[in-house]
Amino acid sequence: MKKRNYILMMALLAGMTFCASGCGKDDADKVNDNNRIKSGQADEAKSDGSYDFTISFAGDINLDDNTTTTTYLNSVGGDISKCISPEYIKMMNDADIMCINNEFSYSDRGTPLAGKMYTFRANPDKVAYLNELGVDVACLANNHVYDYGEEAMIDTLDTIKGAGIDVVGAGKNLEEAMTPYYATVDGKTVAIVAASRAEKNKKTPQATEDSPGILLCYDTELFVQEIKEAKENADFVIAFVHWGTEYSTVLEDEQLTTGKEYIDAGADVVVGAHSHCVQGMEYYDGKPIVYSLGNYWFNEKKLYTMLLNLHFKGDGDEGQITVNVVPGTQMDCQTKIAQSDEERRKIFDYLESISINVEIDDDGNVKEK
Secondary structure, three states, X not given: OOOOOHHHHHHHHOOOOOOOOOOOOOOHHHOOOOOEOOOOOOOOOOOOOEEEEXXXXXXXXXXXXOOHHHHHHHHOOOOHHHOEOHXXXXXXXXXOEEEEEEOOEEOOOOOOOOOOOOOOEEOHHHHHHHHHOOOOEEEOOOOOOOOOHHHHHHHHHHHHHHOOXXXXXXXXXXXXXXXXXXXXXXOEEEEEEEEEOOOOOOXXXXXXXXXXXXXXXXXXXXXXXXXXXXXXXXXXXXXXEEOOOOOOOOOOHHHHHHHHHHHHHOOOEEEEEOOOOOOOEEEEOOEEEEOOOOEEEOOOOOEEEEEEEEEEEEEOOEEEEEEEEEEEEEEOOEEEEOOOHHHHHHHHHHHHHHOOOEEEOOOOEEEEO
C-alpha cells in the first residue's frame, strides 16, 4: 500500500504535515537518513526470498504561480484531478515508490536569475499537490530549481522535505547533492541518483562544499562516482538524468554515450527528462535507457506523455526488471491517460518509431528486440 493514504493526504492539505518512517540497511554508516520503507512493506525479505514491487517515474511537472498549468488549476478550484487523469493519480499513489521531475522552486523569496528566458517559482503551499499525487521522491537536478537564486533553492529543499518527500540531485552542499536516495522494499534496497547536463548556457550552479546547487554531469566523473557508491549499497540503481534537446526526438551524442557509461558504472536503469517531449528508448547490455519521459504536466502544448512503471520481481538473487509505459497526452494544461486501444497503440507505435531497439506490446510492456 502507498504510505500516504487518502485521509493523511487530506490532513496535509488542511495544514498538517507528516513523515514516513525511516529505514536503513545493516551497514548504517553507508546508508544515509533519507531511506524509506513504504507502509505495508517489510524491512526484510519475504519468508520465501521473493520480491515484487513497482517504482514509477513521471516527467516534467510545473506548479509555477504564473504558468498556464497553475492558472488552469486555479480555474478548476484547485482540483488536481481535473488536470491529471484520476487513473494516472491512482497509479502514482499505488506505486511503491513514485518519483517526479520537480521543474521549479518553492519559495516566496529571491529574484529571477538574470538572462534566463523562463523562470519558475511556486508558493510553498503548493507542495501539498505532490502529496496528493503520491510523490515520494522529487528530482531537483534540473535547470529551473535555482531560477530564483540561493535563498529560493534552500526554501525548496526545506519545503519538499518538510512535506515528508525526499529529494535527489540537489542539496545545500555538494555532499547532499551527491547523496543517493535509498529505499528498502521486500528486503531489496533501491537507489535513485540524479544529475543534469541540460543547459547550453549554464545558469544553474553545481553545489559546492559550502553552497547549495545541483549535481551536474557535463563531466561525468562525479555522477559515475555516485552511481558506483550507490551500487555498493543497493541491489538496484536507477539513474535519473536531465538532458537532451528541448522539443526534439533527435538524441544528442552525449545521451547515447553517457547513458551507456552510467550502466557500465552500475546503473540498472537510466531514465531521462528535460526535452519536454518523449524521446526513444534503448536496451544496452540488457538494461533499459528511457531517454526522456517528456512533459507530464508542464504547459499547454499538445504532446504525448507517459507514466513509466518499473516492475521489480524475483526470487532471491534471480529476477528481472519489467518496463511498462502508460501512454497519454498533455494538451491545454491537462494530462489525460489514453483511453482507447487505438489511441494507446498509436502512441506505442510512435514510441517504437523513435526508439533504437525496443518493441512495445498492447499492454505497454517494453522489450528488447
